Amino acid sequence: MPQLILGPLQRYAGDDEATVWVETDGPCEVEVLGCREPTFCVAGHHYALVHCTGLAPASTTPYEVRLDGELVWPEPDSSYPPSVVRTHDAARPFRIAWGSCRVCAPHGPPHSLRKDEHPDGREVDALRVLADHMREEDPSRWPHALVLLGDQVYADEVSPAVREYIREQRDPEVPPGETVANFEEYTRLYRESWSEPHIRWLFSTVPTAMVFDDHDVHDDWNTSKTWVDDIRAEGWWDERIVGGFSTYWLYQHIGNLSPGHLADDALYQQLREAKDGWPLLREFAFRADREVQGTRWSYCRDFGRTRLIMIDSRAGRVLDPPEDRSMLDPHEWEWLEQHADGDFDHLLIGTSLPFLLAPALHYLESWNEAVCNGVWGRPAALLGERIRQAADLEHWAAFGSSLDRIAEIMQAVGTSARPPASIVALSGDVHHAYLAEVGFPRGTGMRSAVYQATCSPFRNPLDNHERRAIRFACSRAGTLIGKLLARSAGVGDPAVRWRFTHDAPFFDNQVCFVEFQG
Secondary structure: OOOEEEEEEEEEEOOOOEEEEEEEOOOOEEEEOOEEEEOEEEOOEEEEEEEEOOOOOOOEEEOOEEEOOEEEEOOOOOOOOOOEEEOOOOOOOEEEEEEOOEOOOOOOOOOOOOOOOOOOOOOOOHHHHHHHHHHHOOHHHOOOEEEEOOOOOOOOOOOHHHHHHHHHHOOOOOOOOOOOOOHHHHHHHHHHHHOOHHHHHHHHHOOEEEOOOHHHOOOOOOOOHHHHHHHHOOOOHHHHHHHHHHHHHHHHHHHHOOHHHHHOOHHHHHHHHOOOOHHHHHHHHHHHHHOOOOOOOOEEEEEOOEEEEEEOOOOOOEOOOHHHOEOOOHHHHHHHHHHHOOOOOEEEEEEOOOOOOOHHHHHHHHHHHHHHOOOOOHHHHHHHHHHHHHOOOOOHHHOHHHHHHHHHHHHHHHOOOOOOOEEEEEEOOOOOEEEEEEEOOOOOOOOOEEEEEEOOOOEOOOOHHHHHHHHHHHOHHHHHHHHHHHHHOOOOOOOOEEEEOOOOOEOOOOOEEEEEOO
């Protein structure tokens, strides 16, 4: 009898349809709400994405999962309510939960302690707390979607169980050491990260939209051309990146797509028909790393009158030549502009990296970009590159022309004939949370309210020293120092201004929510 290894993950819910993802221990037929889908095989692993059709609009429907007709979900004696599919109801508010950065670790000491109490301390998982709250509260208050903005798994900071598995398989003294090395180790990492009962039930009930960030592959992934050249010279890198892209496609990306887009995805159709799709997926993954253009990880979802555009701001970067670096390739920019233009009441732009940072950090990154581009000469540029990598100076502010273009796109949307009521950038990555109100220059005719909403981490908080540094970056003194530093490299003011709507950033593990009416 086939068994359920991971899932079910509810990935998409629309007006009258949904998709549910599973991993099983062998080939079988998966059934959800009377809809069936055979598994497909990749490197001996078996997956299915079941397209559930014929659902009633504005409905809540409990569901079960059967493998070859045998019930495997819900689990016996579960303390959680039944998993449900909720289709969209345009007459009711739509509530989104979001955040990023979730390390997988046990929930007892020392892992449950603060970082200042123990170096392995990661405190309490915010998604675990969310699941517990949902179990006790009225389902009408549950989020309708969960947006995961990067670092869903940490390939370079694995759990004790995955570390032990690595030690059993290979010599951890040989690079990449006790970090993920290949496809098989990635599958273990996902299984460990998503199999805890709290998380499993949460993901089975709330549709998830995901995009990766650096730790899904490697810290500082695609920071610069120099970083890429150096990492590709490492003998272990090709297997790491192939494993990272392959498992991202299987565990995250295909579930991001709507049923209509899935039907048009050539690779998905090929894998469903292959005896074992590993050669196809491996070739795709390697090509995705070496050829930026032609691979799109970004996607779009509509929640009633609210549009969510999820941008890949990590894998699709253009880094050569360095002075013309861009967060997105030309085709991706064109795609973004097309999808930002439409008839909707609210526009959400999801990106793992915030467009707008604490002011001092913004100026520091814009200064560093100018120095790396040679404004102070080649010796300073080489030093600037070392600082860029050491201090993680690779957000949108370090890609200044890309940040300017995002501001132009927002302005075009907000001054169009039918502007949305709000434009909200949802982001994570920076291990603190804040809401910033964005202002455009007078005379632009901006009619949409614009915000930068950042939430991080789910589980990987800063220590007290790091928190003091962030508070200083938000202060007037820090802002002034950062501005003077940027001025010294010839960097002017950004295209927009922003201010926090609260006195100080929020730390600790956390989940944030945004609710839309209409």
